[in-house]
Amino acid sequence: MDFKGKLKNFIEDSKSKILSPNGDSPDSSIGYILPTDVEIRRSHITDSDIEVCQLETDPHADQDILDQIQSQYFSPDFDPSLYELEKLPAEFDQAHIDKDRKQLLQQLTVVSKKVFRLILERQNNCSVQLEHIVSVQADLLDSLSTCDRGRRSLARARQQFINSSLGILAGYRRRQQALALLENLRIIQTLQRTGERLDQLIAEDRYAEAIKLLLECQSVAVNYMHFTSIKQLSAKLQDTLVMTEEHLDVALAKVCTSFDKATYARVQEAYRLLGKTQTAMDQLLMHIASAIHNKSWNLVHVHAAMAASCNPEELAKRPYPELCQTVTVELFLPCLVDLAKALWDIMLNYRKILDWHQSMDVCLQSTSETDPEQLESHLQRQYIHKKLEAGLGRIWQDVQTKVRVLVQASNLSEFSIDQFIRFLDTIHRLIEVGRHFSGSDSETLQESMQKQCLSYFEAYHTSRLDELKTHLENEGWALCPVKLNFNLRSLVEFSHLNTIKSPSKKSVSSEESSLFLRYWEGRTPFDDALKDSYGEEDILADEQQQTCYHSDSEDDDLSEEQKLEILNENEGSNSTFATFADKKWSPPPPKQGLCLANTTLMVLRLFGRYSHLMKLLHPISEQVLDGIRQLFDYYLFSVHSFFSIDLPETELSLYSEELKYYLNDVKSKILLYTNVEMEVDDQGNQVTREITTGVVRAPTRPLTIDLNRHQSFFGLAERTVAVESCLFLASQVIDLIPVLKTSVKETEKLNSFFSKQESAAMSIRDPVYYGCMLKLVNLESIVPMMGKVCWELREVRSQHSEYVDVMLRQLQGLSVKFDKLAALVPLSQELRNQLWILSLKYASNVFIEGFSLAKRCTNEGRALMQLDYRQFVLKMEKICELRPLPFQDFVSTYIKAFYIPENELENWVKSHQEYTAGQLVALVNSVAYSNNKTRQKLNNLVNDLSNRIRR
Numbered sequence: 035m036d037f038k039g040k041l042k043n044f045i046e047d048s049k050s051k052i053l054s055p056n057g058d059s060p061d062s063s064i065g066y067i068l069p070t071d072v073e074i075r076r077s078h079i080t081d082s083d084i085e086v087c088q089l090e091t092d093p094h095a096d097q098d099i100l101d102q103i104q105s106q107y108f109s110p111d112f113d114p115s116l117y118e119l120e121k122l123p124a125e126f127d128q129a130h131i132d133k134d135r136k137q138l139l140q141q142l143t144v145v146s147k148k149v150f151r152l153i154l155e156r157q158n159n160c161s162v163q164l165e166h167i168v169s170v171q172a173d174l175l176d177s178l179s180t181c182d183r184g185r186r187s188l189a190r191a192r193q194q195f196i197n198s199s200l201g202i203l204a205g206y207r208r209r210q211q212a213l214a215l216l217e218n219l220r221i222i223q224t225l226q227r228t229g230e231r232l233d234q235l236i237a238e239d240r241y242a243e244a245i246k247l248l249l250e251c252q253s254v255a256v257n258y259m260h261f262t263s264i265k266q267l268s269a270k271l272q273d274t275l276v277m278t279e280e281h282l283d284v285a286l287a288k289v290c291t292s293f294d295k296a297t298y299a300r301v302q303e304a305y306r307l308l309g310k311t312q313t314a315m316d317q318l319l320m321h322i323a324s325a326i327h328n329k330s331w332n333l334v335h336v337h338a339a340m341a342a343s344c345n346p347e348e349l350a351k352r353p354y355p356e357l358c359q360t361v362t363v364e365l366f367l368p369c370l371v372d373l374a375k376a377l378w379d380i381m382l383n384y385r386k387i388l389d390w391h392q393s394m395d396v397c398l399q400s401t402s403e404t405d406p407e408q409l410e411s412h413l414q415r416q417y418i419h420k421k422l423e424a425g426l427g428r429i430w431q432d433v434q435t436k437v438r439v440l441v442q443a444s445n446l447s448e449f450s451i452d453q454f455i456r457f458l459d460t461i462h463r464l465i466e467v468g469r470h471f472s473g474s475d476s477e478t479l480q481e482s483m484q485k486q487c488l489s490y491f492e493a494y495h496t497s498r499l500d501e502l503k504t505h506l507e508n509e510g511w512a513l514c515p516v517k518l519n520f521n522l523r524s525l526v527e528f529s530h531l532n533t534i535k536s537p538s539k540k541s542v543s544s545e546e547s548s549l550f551l552r553y554w555e556g557r558t559p560f561d562d563a564l565k566d567s568y569g570e571e572d573i574l575a576d577e578q579q580q581t582c583y584h585s586d587s588e589d590d591d592l593s594e595e596q597k598l599e600i601l602n603e604n605e606g607s608n609s610t611f612a613t614f615a616d617k618k619w620s621p622p623p624p625k626q627g628l629c630l631a632n633t634t635l636m637v638l639r640l641f642g643r644y645s646h647l648m649k650l651l652h653p654i655s656e657q658v659l660d661g662i663r664q665l666f667d668y669y670l671f672s673v674h675s676f677f678s679i680d681l682p683e684t685e686l687s688l689y690s691e692e693l694k695y696y697l698n699d700v701k702s703k704i705l706l707y708t709n710v711e712m713e714v715d716d717q718g719n720q721v722t723r724e725i726t727t728g729v730v731r732a733p734t735r736p737l738t739i740d741l742n743r744h745q746s747f748f749g750l751a752e753r754t755v756a757v758e759s760c761l762f763l764a765s766q767v768i769d770l771i772p773v774l775k776t777s778v779k780e781t782e783k784l785n786s787f788f789s790k791q792e793s794a795a796m797s798i799r800d801p802v803y804y805g806c807m808l809k810l811v812n813l814e815s816i817v818p819m820m821g822k823v824c825w826e827l828r829e830v831r832s833q834h835s836e837y838v839d840v841m842l843r844q845l846q847g848l849s850v851k852f853d854k855l856a857a858l859v860p861l862s863q864e865l866r867n868q869l870w871i872l873s874l875k876y877a878s879n880v881f882i883e884g885f886s887l888a889k890r891c892t893n894e895g896r897a898l899m900q901l902d903y904r905q906f907v908l909k910m911e912k913i914c915e916l917r918p919l920p921f922q923d924f925v926s927t928y929i930k931a932f933y934i935p936e937n938e939l940e941n942w943v944k945s946h947q948e949y950t951a952g953q954l955v956a957l958v959n960s961v962a963y964s965n966n967k968t969r970q971k972l973n974n975l976v977n978d979l980s981n982r983i984r985r
Contacts, residue, residue, distance in 0.1 A: 042115065042116065042119055045115045046115075096144045096147065096148070099140060099141055099144045100141075100144060100145070100148070102141070103141055103145075118134070118138075121134075218258060218261065221254065221258060222258070222261065222263055222264060225251055225254065225255060225264070225267055226263075226267065228247065228250075228251050229251070229267060229270065229271070231247065232244055232247055232248055232251065232271070232274060233274070235247065241278055241281060241282060241285075241300065241301075241304045242300055242303045242304045242307060244274075244278060245275070245278060245304050245307045245308055246307050248271055248274060248275055248278070249307060249308075251267075251271055252268070252271055252272075252275075255267060255268045255271065256268075278304075279308070279310075282301055282304050282305065283317060285297065285301050286301055286314065286317055286318060286321060287321040287324075287325070289301065289318075289383065289387065290318070290321045290322050290325045290380060290383055290384070291325055291329075291379065291380065291383060292383070293383040293386040293387060295390060298387065298390060299390075301314075302314070311414055311418065312414070312417060312418070312421070315417075315418055315421045315422065315425075316421075318387070318425075319421075319425045319428065319429075322380060322384060322425070322429055322432075323428075323429070323432055325380050326377065326380055326429070326432045326433060326436060327354070327432075327436075329376040329377070329380065330354060330373060330376070330377070330436040331354050331357065333369065333372050333373050333376055334354065334357050334358055334361060334369060334373065334440065335349065335350065335357055337361050337365045337368065337369035337372070338357050338358075338360040338361050340365060341360070341361065341362040341364070341365055354436070354439060355439050355443065358439055358440045358443035358444075359443040361440070361443070361444070363444070363445060363448045363449070366444050366457075367453060367456060367457060367460070367564060368564065369440070370437070370440060370441075370457065370460055371460055371560050371564055373436065373437065373440060374437070374460060374463070374464050374558075374560045375558045375560050375561075377433045377436065377437075377464075378467060378553075378558045378559065378560065379558070380429075380433075381429065381430075381433065381467065381471050382550060382553065382554075384425070384426075384429060385471065385550050386554075387422070388422050388423075388426075391415075391418055391419060391422060392419070394415075395415055395419065426471060426472040426473075427472050427474065429471075429472070430468045430471055430472040430474055430476075431478070433464075433468070434468070434476060434478050434479045437461070437464060437479060438478065438479050438482045438483075441461070441479075441482070441483055441486070442482060442486070446486045446487065446489075446490045447489070447490055447493065449490070451494060451643060454490060454494075455643070455646060455647070455650070456564065458487070458646075458647065458650035458651060459650060460560060461479070461483065461650070462649070462650040463559050463560060464476075464479075464560075465479065465480070466549065466559075467549065467559060470549040470550060471550075480651075480652060480653045481653060483651075483653070484653040484654055487651050487653075487654055488654045488657060491647065491651075491654060491657060491658060491661070492657075495661045495664070495729075496729055496730070498640055498665070499664070499665070499668060499704075499729055499730040500730055501636075502633070502636065502637065502640075502665065502668060502669065502730075503668075503672075503730055503731065503733045505632070505633045505636055506633055506669070506672045506676075506733040506736075507733050507734050507735075507736055508736060509631055509632065509633045509736060510631075510736070510738050510739075510752075511631050511739065511751075511752035511753075511755045511756050512631065512632075512752075512755070513625075513627075513629065513630070513631070513751075513755055513858070513859050513860075514630045514631055514632055514634070514635060515574055515627070516573050516574060516627065516628055516630055516635075517572075517573060517574070517627075518626060518627055518628075520573055520628055520630075521766065521769070522638060522641065522642065522766045522769065522770065524572075524573045525573065525635075525638060525639055525642055526642075527638075527639045527640075527641075527642025527643050527646070528642040528645070528646075530642075530645075530646045530649060531645075531773055573635075621850075621853035621856075621857075622853065622854065622856075622857035623857065624853075624856040624857060624860070624861065625856060625857055625858060625859055625860045625861070626860060627860050628762055628860060629754060629755050629758035629759055629762065629859055629860055630755070630759050630762060631755050631756065631759055633669070634669075634759040634762065634763060637665055637666070637669050637763060638763065638766060640665055641662055641665070641763075641766070641767065641770065644658050644661055644662045644665075645662070645770060645773065645774060645777075648774060648777040648778070649776070649777050652777055652778075652779075655774075655777045655778045655779075656778060656779075656780075659774065659778065659784075659787065662767065663787070663788070663791065664703075664704055664729065666760075666763055666764070666767065666788075666791055667700045667704055667791065668700070668704055668730065669760065669763065670700075670760050670791065670794060670795060670798065671697060671700045671701070671704070671705075671732075672732075672733045673756040673757060673759075673760055673798065673802070674697065674798045674801070674802065675732065675733075675735070676733075676735045676736075676739060676756065677739075677741070677749065677752070677753045677756055677757070677802040677805075678798070678801040678802050678805060679735070679741070679805075680741050680742075680748075680805040680806070680809070681801050681802075681804060681805040682805070682808070684950075685801075685804060685805075688800040688801045688804055689797075689801060690797055692790070692793060692794070692797070693793075693794055693797040693798070696790055696791075696793075696794045697794075702727070702728075703727075703728065704728055704729050704730065705728045705729075705730070705731065705732045706726065706727070706728035706729060706730055706731045706732075707726070707727055707728055708724050708725070708726045709724070709725045709726075709727070710722050710723070710724055710725075711723050711724075711725060739752060741805075741806070742809075747806070747810060747851055747854075747855060748806045748809045748810055749806065750803075750806050750810065750851075750855055751855060751858045751859050753802050753803060753806055754855065754859045754861065754865070755859055756802075757795075757798060757799055757802050757803070758859075758860075758865065760795040760798065761795050761796065763795070764788065764791055764792045764795040764796075767788050767791070768788060768792060771784050771785075771787065771788065799865075799868055800872060803868070803869055803872050804872045804875070804876070807869065807872045807873045807876055808876055810848060810851065810873075811844055811845060811848055811873050811876055811877070812844065813841060813844060813876065813877060813880045815840070816837050816840060816841050816880050816884065817880060817883050817884050817887070819836070819837040819840065819884075820835075820837050820880075820881075820883075820884025820885070820887060821884065821887040823835050823837070823884075823888075823898075824895070825888040825890065825891040825892070825895030825896075825898065825899070826890040826891060826892050826895055827892055827894035827895045827898060828892065828894060829894055830894050830897050830898075831894070831897075831898050831901070832901075834898075834901050834902045834905040835898065835902050837884070837902075838902050838905050838906050841877060841880070841906065842906065842909050842910070842913075845873060845877065845910065845913060845914075846913055848873055849913055849914070852866055852869065867914075867916060870914040870916055871916070871920050873914075874910065874914070874916075874919065874920055874921055875920070875921055877906070877910075878921035878924050878925050881903060881906075881925050882924070882925060882928050882949065882953055883953065885899055885928060885929065886928075886952065886953040886956035886957065887956065888956070888960055889959070889960060890960065891932050891960050893933075896929060896932045896933065899929045899932075900926075900929055903925050903926070903929065907919050907922060924948070927946065928949065928953070928957070931946075931957055932957070932960065939957075939958065943957075943958070
């Protein structure tokens, strides 16, 4: 490696000497190689090198040699010396080096020949280019000679002709200048007289004619500005023009608050002559914005000064937001209405301006637009139309801002509900105006009110629930006499439904203009904003509709015990069933109308207010909708808790899973509960924390409701009024849903909004009425009578058992009670059928319970069971007029179970869990009485299934 380093240094030194022969001279900056120097420096050439250089040329061999050259030699930054040194082996071999050297020399020779050959091939092209350059040089010399001759000829012509000709021209020029001076003097005189005429037109307020004349004078004066008098006149004309534009601006500002077609036409014509029609539109929008601000400030200042105790001068210095805070609650609504009226006037004038331009566009549409001037006028009209259309949104945004500042400065929590609705109605009308004015939904104004209105509604809703609780705790559930055609629209709280708008959020163009066309000549939409929108209502039935039943029959004076004695006396040997018909019983006329209580009307009125709030408060309409549902849920839950208290725990199967879930949901979300939880603080100490959930506490059952009084049919009339009023409320809410769809965004949510409530209102009939039916029918004595019947017969009987007649008499008396109930409260046929179904359910349970007392039962005894029940079915179908009689399968299936073999009884027990554990055990003991093992197995099965059997 030392040898390689020395050799490398030697080569670099040799290069520097060859490339820089004068390298010692300080002035030499670039080295060059002379051929003689190369020959001198290479004087020591070996014979082998000469031999290689003198090799004969063979094209194919040369090409092979060129192909053998390594690719690194063709790189621009390649250092061959370093490359060859790196190729030397570790052990020095002179023969190998000499071989490589000869190969490189041979390659260099071939490359040099190739280069020289290429140069010779392109020598002809070089000669051609040199000849072309010589030809161009000759042409340039000829052009230079021609230019020189031309310049000499021009100099000679100037000396001979120019001097005399210019003299003639100078004399003619002086003559023309004298004529032009005379003409200028006449024009100056005319302009001076025109200035006097211009002053006269301005004094007469004829701005369009004055501007037209003034522009003509200015156009003429521009050509004579070199005269001192014209300069002075031009300055005067410019001052006159500025003054005229100021007068025009004042007239344009007056149009914003008091539009007049003639005045506005003259102003527009003047601006057209000035060429500032577009600028006039900008000025118009500025004046509109200024008018909105000034009108708003002045109106609020007037109302603030009426209540403020501060210094009037100090009050006048307050900005608009602070001034709004000074307005008291009593003056807020008048202030808001006056502000809305003032802003309405400005918007109406703007719409009149827009209408004027649209009518002008219609008049000019018939003109040809091929003329450049007409085309420019058309483009200008388009610009004005777009500018005015864009101004609608800007103006409405300014109006929203002024109203929003006033609203946010008020304290809505101090408003009564009537004041709050009037306030919302005013805002709603203003939003409708904005929708017709600019097509905007006024989301900015609505969202700014959302927080305040939501806070007010939550407080109001909580207070209404407390008020509803108080009414429920003092409600006697007496029938409220309303007209037969009464519905929610009969109440004044629903009067807003008569003015409901189209459900579409954005009206079509004809509807947009209808509101402004309605008040085009006078009045405003806010003239009756402070008037009482609730008219008189007539919902109570008159004396003719309040006919009550007063029976002339002595049966009304009989007690229930005396009636039972009469029934027993009427029993004969030839008749197993007697009725009150033998006493010529005539049912009283039924009560007509609706089952409503005073609290029902209160809830319905709240629905009306809430629906009105939904119409006026779209941003919180969903919260108001939930409020309607909570009112109904609380009312329904209270009715259920009041009148289902006497339902035995053994009859909980009357509750469907949906009803159970609904009642638990109401209890957890609406009823107010306080739970105490134990927590561990940061220091490890246990602390108690109270968690309050719900909105209102559960109501206490009124003391006036007596569900154990026999004379009042155990509160059946009160139950009917309460439960059926829930159904009436549910039906009214269902009818209200199409109207509510106009106030909510997600209308699909309303389709299932009240489905649970409607189903629950229908489902509470069973648990509320069933407890009353148990006491009203009173079949407790039937089961002991059935227990005394001997079912272990040896022959088939043709006469049914005595307990069937007793049961039928009891149910026949129920029919009379239903007739008397219908005289007190409206009793629909559908409700009467439902009461009969519940009574028959009770009777069916009595049959099953009595049959389950049979310890031994033969086939003849089972036939007697079927005979007894068949007799009951035939008689009851005549009494209650229900065909087929319900629950027949329930009883017949149990009777037929006595015929089931012991080996199939297990599967039957598993598949019939509708019977109680006691009833199944009695059946098993009766069927498998002879097989203790089978009986024990089935009893264990019944015990295992008892937790899942519906009781």
